[in-house]
Amino acid sequence: xxxKYTQLVSRGLGRDIARKLGLPQPVPLxxxxxxxxxxxxPVLVQGTGSGADELASALLSWNLDVRRHxxxxxxxxxxxxxxxxxxxxxxxxxxVLTAATSLRDLASNARVIxxxxxxxxxxxxxxxxxxxxxxxxxxxxxxxxxxGATGNGILLRDGTRTTSxxxxxxxxxxxxxxxAFVDGQFLTVTxxxxxxxxxxxxxxxxxxxxxxxxxRGIGASIARTxxxxxxxxxxxxxxxxxxxxxxxANEVHGTALQLDxxxxxxxxxxxxHAVQRHGRLDIVVHNAGITRxxxxxxxxxxxxxxxxxxxxxxxxxINEALLASEHFRSSPRIVSVASTxxxxxxxxxxxxxxxxxxxxxxxxxxxxxxxxxxxxxxAVAPGFIETEMTARIPFAxxxxxxxxxxxxxxxxxGDVAEAIAFLASDAAGGISxxxxxxxxxxxxxx
Amino acid sequence: MSVHGQSAPGLTDSxxxxxxxxxxxxxxxxxxxxxxxxxxxxxxxxxxxxxxxxLTAALDGLIARFGLQDERIGEVAAGAVLKHSRDFNxxxxxxxxxxxxxxxxxxDLQQACATGLETVLGLANKIKLGxxxxxxxxxxxxxxxxxxxxxxxxxxxxxxxxxxxxxxxRLQILSRLRPKDLAPDAPNTxxxxxxxxxxxxxxxxxxxxxxxxxxxxELAYNSHRNxxxxxxxxxxxxxxxxxxxxSRDSNLRADTSMxxxxxxxxxxxxxxxAAATMTAGNSTPLxxxxxxxxxxxxxxxxxxDLPKLAAVVDGEAAAVDFVHGKDGxxxxxxxxxxxxxxxxxxxxxxxxxxxxxxxxAGTVLSTLAAWEDxxxxxxxxxxxGAYGSIDRSKLNVNGSSLAAGHPFAATxxxxxxxxxxMLHARGQVDGRPARGxxxxxxxxxxxxxxxxxxx
Numbered sequence: 001x002x003x004k005y006t007q008l009v010s011r012g013l014g015r016d017i018a019r020k021l022g023l024p025q026p027v028p029l030x031x032x033x034x035x036x037x038x039x040x041x042p043v044l045v046q047g048t049g050s051g052a053d054e055l056a057s058a059l060l061s062w063n064l065d066v067r068r069h070x071x072x073x074x075x076x077x078x079x080x081x082x083x084x085x086x087x088x089x090x091x092x093x094x095x096v097l098t099a100a101t102s103l104r105d106l107a108s109n110a111r112v113i114x115x116x117x118x119x120x121x122x123x124x125x126x127x128x129x130x131x132x133x134x135x136x137x138x139x140x141x142x143x144x145x146x147x148g149a150t151g152n153g154i155l156l157r158d159g160t161r162t163t164s165x166x167x168x169x170x171x172x173x174x175x176x177x178x179x180a181f182v183d184g185q186f187l188t189v190t191x192x193x194x195x196x197x198x199x200x201x202x203x204x205x206x207x208x209x210x211x212x213x214x215x216r217g218i219g220a221s222i223a224r225t226x227x228x229x230x231x232x233x234x235x236x237x238x239x240x241x242x243x244x245x246x247x248x249a250n251e252v253h254g255t256a257l258q259l260d261x262x263x264x265x266x267x268x269x270x271x272x273h274a275v276q277r278h279g280r281l282d283i284v285v286h287n288a289g290i291t292r293x294x295x296x297x298x299x300x301x302x303x304x305x306x307x308x309x310x311x312x313x314x315x316x317x318i319n320e321a322l323l324a325s326e327h328f329r330s331s332p333r334i335v336s337v338a339s340t341x342x343x344x345x346x347x348x349x350x351x352x353x354x355x356x357x358x359x360x361x362x363x364x365x366x367x368x369x370x371x372x373x374x375x376x377x378x379a380v381a382p383g384f385i386e387t388e389m390t391a392r393i394p395f396a397x398x399x400x401x402x403x404x405x406x407x408x409x410x411x412x413x414g415d416v417a418e419a420i421a422f423l424a425s426d427a428a429g430g431i432s433x434x435x436x437x438x439x440x441x442x443x444x445x446x
Numbered sequence: 447m448s449v450h451g452q453s454a455p456g457l458t459d460s461x462x463x464x465x466x467x468x469x470x471x472x473x474x475x476x477x478x479x480x481x482x483x484x485x486x487x488x489x490x491x492x493x494x495x496x497x498x499x500x501l502t503a504a505l506d507g508l509i510a511r512f513g514l515q516d517e518r519i520g521e522v523a524a525g526a527v528l529k530h531s532r533d534f535n536x537x538x539x540x541x542x543x544x545x546x547x548x549x550x551x552x553x554d555l556q557q558a559c560a561t562g563l564e565t566v567l568g569l570a571n572k573i574k575l576g577x578x579x580x581x582x583x584x585x586x587x588x589x590x591x592x593x594x595x596x597x598x599x600x601x602x603x604x605x606x607x608x609x610x611x612x613x614x615x616r617l618q619i620l621s622r623l624r625p626k627d628l629a630p631d632a633p634n635t636x637x638x639x640x641x642x643x644x645x646x647x648x649x650x651x652x653x654x655x656x657x658x659x660x661x662x663x664e665l666a667y668n669s670h671r672n673x674x675x676x677x678x679x680x681x682x683x684x685x686x687x688x689x690x691x692x693s694r695d696s697n698l699r700a701d702t703s704m705x706x707x708x709x710x711x712x713x714x715x716x717x718x719x720a721a722a723t724m725t726a727g728n729s730t731p732l733x734x735x736x737x738x739x740x741x742x743x744x745x746x747x748x749x750x751d752l753p754k755l756a757a758v759v760d761g762e763a764a765a766v767d768f769v770h771g772k773d774g775x776x777x778x779x780x781x782x783x784x785x786x787x788x789x790x791x792x793x794x795x796x797x798x799x800x801x802x803x804x805x806x807a808g809t810v811l812s813t814l815a816a817w818e819d820x821x822x823x824x825x826x827x828x829x830x831g832a833y834g835s836i837d838r839s840k841l842n843v844n845g846s847s848l849a850a851g852h853p854f855a856a857t858x859x860x861x862x863x864x865x866x867x868m869l870h871a872r873g874q875v876d877g878r879p880a881r882g883x884x885x886x887x888x889x890x891x892x893x894x895x896x897x898x899x900x901x
Binding site: 243246253 | 503509510511513545680752753
């Protein structure tokens with residue numbers, strides 16, 4: 001799973017040498033395995049308001065070891081900083097500085113999670129300043145954490161309870177090994193919609209999910225993860241990738257649909273297949289994507305057009321069919337794979353970045369259209385992920401690229417899949433129109 | 447246009463009974479769908495693939511398409527024409543190597559090039575009788591990975607050696623060996639009773655029916671053109687799963703033309719006196735590949751939320767006496783089809799799709815010529831005149847073996863799955879279900895034909 005350098009410097013002599021030389025010291029990340037405990041130790045809930053109390057009692061009901069006050073020297077699995085009642089920047093000091101005293105007691109792969117309110121809803125400049133301050137605070141703190149620990153934040157829109165299903169869902173996601181490669185990120189909970197799963201190990205039980213581009217890499221991993229979480233999976237890829245697709249379908253006990261998603265009738269074919277074979281359609285994961293890299297000065301129409309056609313135009317057309325279908329109306333979920341290239345830009349990828357930026361714009365604008373049916377749509381933007389594609393990057397470039405994030409290593413396809421599986425779950429119903437980066441807090445592209 | 451539809455008196459003497467085909471107590475056997483791997487010219491992409499590899503790959507794709515993982519299928523039947531003796535349980539071994547339930551029974555079947563179609567008919571009958579609810583029919587062949595046997599001389603020596611008890615006996619047996627005994631015995635397409643290859647046999651028939659070079663080339667050209675168009679239209683997207691880097695049949699020449707075909711030199715019938723007409727372009731090449739078909743009762747298909755494309759209505763086998771030259775080696779379907787259609791109260795006019803396996807262009811054209819021939823109708827079919835002719839625009843509309851290739855036992859599965867899909871898409875014709883006829887000729891002077899009907 002982890003790269004050779006990470007294995008070398010995470011123990012023994014290698015660790016000592018790396019420390020003395022000031023080299024990056026990535027550690028193997030704690031990744032979710034069914035049956036594992038949610039966190040690696042006690043959870044400290046910091047904050048004095050009623051929101052903090054409510055959250056603490058919700059966590060107690062998950063049978064976690066919840067602390068309201070730190071015990072010095074006791075290793076902590078997580079610190080949850082509840083900052084939902086800030087009225088001005090001065091309000092940050094006390095809870096933040098109290099939490100600071102616990103940072104040296106974090107276990108490896110621990111979690112720091114802020115819960116605060118969205119600055120866009122602030123009633124005045126001081127409130128907005130305090131709320132926006134959390135953003136800078138969390139992102140900086142995440143960069144200070146070591147040993148696989150991550151820092152992420154949950155932003156509540158006005159009117160959303162601190163114990164809404166999606167707040168708790170996001171909290172569970174961030175605490176767990178499912179968010180191993182998500183670092184320095186915020187998830188905004190827009191509403192009280194969504195519901196907690198009956199079985200936390202099978203949050204997608206009874207759901208029928210379609211994954212495009214599922215023959216290999218991240219798509220195949222998404223299919224496996226959705227299956228593990230209880231979904232029945234339809235895997236889709238171009239006919240030419242049909243042999244690998246069949247292998248994935250057989251592995252996840254699903255069905256294979258060989259289909260070029262850029263075909264005019266792709267959406268209809270996907271709906272028909274899911275409904276005819278599996279009786280329903282709950283989740284569509286737009287993962288299929290291609291790259292045709294070229295500096296813009298050398299770009300030709302073929303390269304430009306094919307990337308736009310597959311990466312964004314096809315998603316738009318399929319979504320139109322989904323939105324029009326009576327079979328996609330029971331808390332439907334769409335999750336698209338975007339890219340950090342679409343956020344930060346990437347030399348040689350003007351076409352790809354345009355398409356992935358397009359995905360994020362599409363997601364934001366589609367969210368209100370799905371809300372009527374209790375649906376949601378979100379995007380996940382992977383950073384450097386260890387795949388067949390990135391394995392082809394020349395050694396030195398690859399080595400630099402995979403260290404350029406707070407966790408100092410590349411992510412796994414499964415890390416992207418975990419984020420998608422969460423956003424596809426009932427618990428994420430109150431999260432829509434969002435882009436979640438799975439990049440280990442990549443240092444470029446903010 | 448069919449001249450003699452209503453009754454064909456002479457047909458009855460070779461038909462077991464004139465009972466109506468639609469026996470009411472039988473249930474329907476339906477084609478759910480199929481999967482094959484692209485066919486590869488021998489010595490190409492599948493050179494290193496065994497029959498078991500290819501059959502398993504075709505099964506894997508079928509299972510993935512229809513979500514049959516861990517499913518206990520009623521029975522799986524498949525076969526290969528060129529088969530290693532170690533593959534005595536080829537189909538069962540392929541099942542065990544697939545994600546199907548290991549409790550799925552399987553058997554091998556072999557009827558030369560009709561193997562694939564015969565597995566469909568046999569299993570469909572079991573479904574109709576209620577013996578099984580689901581079945582997978584199929585076939586595979588590799589001319590690349592063909593078995594090579596030791597010579598008869600060496601084989602006898604080896605067996606005798608095994609039985610010998612003393613050293614002198616062994617030495618005496620070994621002394622019988624001659625250098626020629628060490629030459630391996632490779633399989634060929636020659637007929638054991640005539641020594642003629644299949645191509646030479648067909649050349650005789652082609653000449654007998656005066657089939658022109660141009661007509662054969664045109665059939666080949668249409669086969670390539672139709673198959674290429676079907677690929678471009680995505681027709682095979684849910685019929686085929688790529689294998690070993692191939693996603694289309696490697697024999698397909700989308701850019702072929704009548705001019706190009708006309709440049710090819712004849713390869714068969716060069717000693718017949720008249721100008722030889724059969725070339726590598728209008729004869730199928732040796733090919734590797736595998737095909738499978740999922741069959742079921744209607745209830746099983748419905749319970750599994752699977753499509754019902756077409757019903758397997760009826761089938762018929764025929765054989766001819768080619769040894770004494772009474773009929774051409776590959777002419778059995780010319781007899782099987784009139785018998786089958788008569789039993790079902792049908793004529794050539796009642797068929798919407800003709801799938802006539804293109805072993806050679808000359809085979810298809812000789813069959814059609816025989817049906818259009820007054821004397822053949824009278825003397826060989828016992829009809830008052832010619833049997834009839836077909837609307838050529840209904841023939842092999844998505845290409846056939848000349849373009850796709852012909853891995854012997856896999857051809858039946860290829861045709862059944864493709865035809866079932868076409869029939870389902872066509873739906874109703876003149877208020878009745880669309881109907882398709884399959885005709886496959888086979889070595890040994892045999893032929894198997896079948897009727898499928900749209901659901």
